[in-house]
Amino acid sequence: MIFRMGEFFNGPGGLAYGAKMAAITDRSGEEYKVEHVWANDIDESACATYKHNILKNHQEAIVYNQPVQELNIHELADIDAFSFGFPCNDYSIVGEQRGMTGDYGPLYTYGVKVINYHNPKFFIAENVGGLQSANEGKAFINILRDLASAGRGYNLTPHLYKFEEYGVPQARHRIIIVGIRKDLGLDFKIPVPTHSGNFVTAREAIENPPIPDDAFNHEFTKHSDKVIQMLNHIPPGENAWYEGVPEHLRLKVKGAKLSQIYKRLHPNKPSYTVTGSGGGGTHVYHWAEPRALTNRERARLQTFPDTFEFLGKKEKVRQQIGMAVPPQGSKVIFEAIFKTFAGMEYDALEQSDWWKGLGIDFETETQLSLKV
Template identity: 75%
Template sequence: MIFRKGELFSGPGGLSLGITSARVVDSSGNEYSIKHEWSNDFDESACKTYRRNICKNIDDPSVIEGPVQELDIESLPPIDALAFGFPCNDYSIVGEHKGMSGDYGPLYSYGVKVLNYHNPKFFIAENVGGLQSANEGKAFIQILRELGEAGMGYTITPHLYKFEEYGVPQKRHRIIIVGIRKDQNLEFKIPAPTTPNQYVTAYDALNNPPILDFTENHEPTKHNQKTIEMLNYIPPGKNAWYEGIPEELRLKVKGARMSQIYKRLHPDEPSYTVTGSGGGGTHVYHWEEPRALTNRERARLQTFPDHFVFEGKKEKVRQQIGMAVPPKAAQIIAEAILKTFAGIEYDSIEPKWTFKELVKEEKVPYMI
């Protein structure tokens, strides 16, 4: 059984790479997999990256570049699955916390529109952990309700995944919502962590195997001498506010001090969260060498293989990498979905929330 996948806000294809890499075989020898059918994103560089790596064709018309607001949903080919990492800008703990009142907050509704028209058998939606608390928790409830009521109706299972527990060498926590169409009569269970007690470290990610100098997207960042001198005083795991930095090298910052500013990785731990934007001090820094990581090193922390080449200028590549879903985590979740359809048992854990519990806590009428 091959599920045809549509995707919104597809970015460079981290979610798609993981999903389309998933394969399971049932007791009768039938293989279950997911294939790309169409995708949409407004960013030119991300679309080029997606075409090159997911479609293997830089001119593939199935990757539709443009604003999701202008997408002709009814003209899109039929699909069995929908994936969408709807923009997180207004739900992130970093920023203005606009939630539903921001420009990006309501964009999840385009996923609802696809569900209403195409009625795929399942969907995967992704967003930051801050979604749970946006608009005093009401945004999360509204999104879950609309997804559950879309089309023919979906049984939804939201969970806060800690990706370092699934083999990703990065402390990246994201909400993944899996919905299975109700007429399928299937129950999705949260796949159990694969590395709960032995995380993949930053050292493992960047050195096993070493990155070859001629690898694409591996250009170094140029630093001024003061930054290099400051980094030399910062131990692994510490940041720009480390007390051992001489006064003349310290940053002159008033107000809030973000913990990730010039923070160096610790070689024996997973990385802290790789981001797609931000000024000086937010690029993730090597534990030994006084420098920021290259884009290829950041891609390693996101579990992209070295043969996955990102298109665009250096900052555009950084943006794509930081905004992507780690393919390794996406594959594990997709395999659990395929096992659900194939009737294959797998180790699972309880979800962080159930919709009924969330609604009860918020005292919002339960509609589904």
């Protein structure tokens, strides 16, 4: 069974690469996998990276490099599967959390339009954990309601995935909503974490195996003498606000002090969250060397293989890596979806503990049948 897949907000292809790795074969020898048909993103560099890595063997597939608002959804090729990591800018707890009132918050509705028109067998929607609290939780409820009632109707299984529990060497938490068309009568379950208490560390990800000096996207950042001196006073796992930093090297910052500013990795723990935006101090810093990680090292923390080549200028590459879904996390979810369609058993959670304590009665508030 080959699922013809379309994608919005494709970025460099984290979701898509994970989907490609997730192909399975059932007992009768039938293969379940995706074939990428079309994708869309507003960022030119991300589209180039996606074409280069995801579609290089699919000459007929198309990447539309334009605002999603300008696409004619009726002219897009037929699909069986759909994925969209709709922009998180207005839902991230790092930002203002404007939610539906922001410029990016309503963009998920274009994904709903695709589902309405194409009625794919399944879809995956992805966003940051802050989605649950934007607009006092109302944004999340609206999104769930719209997705469940789209097209012929979908059974939803939303969950806050902590990707470090699935082999990603990074504390990266993302809400993933899996929707399977109701008329198919299939029951998707959340796959059991594979690495609980046995996390892959930053050191393992970056040093095993060593990155060749001539690896793609492995350019080093030039730092000022002051930054190098400051980093030399910050122990692994600590940040710019560490009290051992001499006064003359301290940052002069008023107001909120973000914990990841000039934060050095702890070699024996997963990395903190890799981000794609922000200036100096947000690039993720080596535990032993007084420097920022290279883009190749950052890509390893995101579980992109060294053969995955990001295109564009250095800062554009940094942005692509930081905004992507870790392919290893995507692979786990797509494998579970394929096994659901194949009727194959897999280790799954009986329910999502994430819902406990949120104080929202989703059955009542949304009038939906959600897997909780």
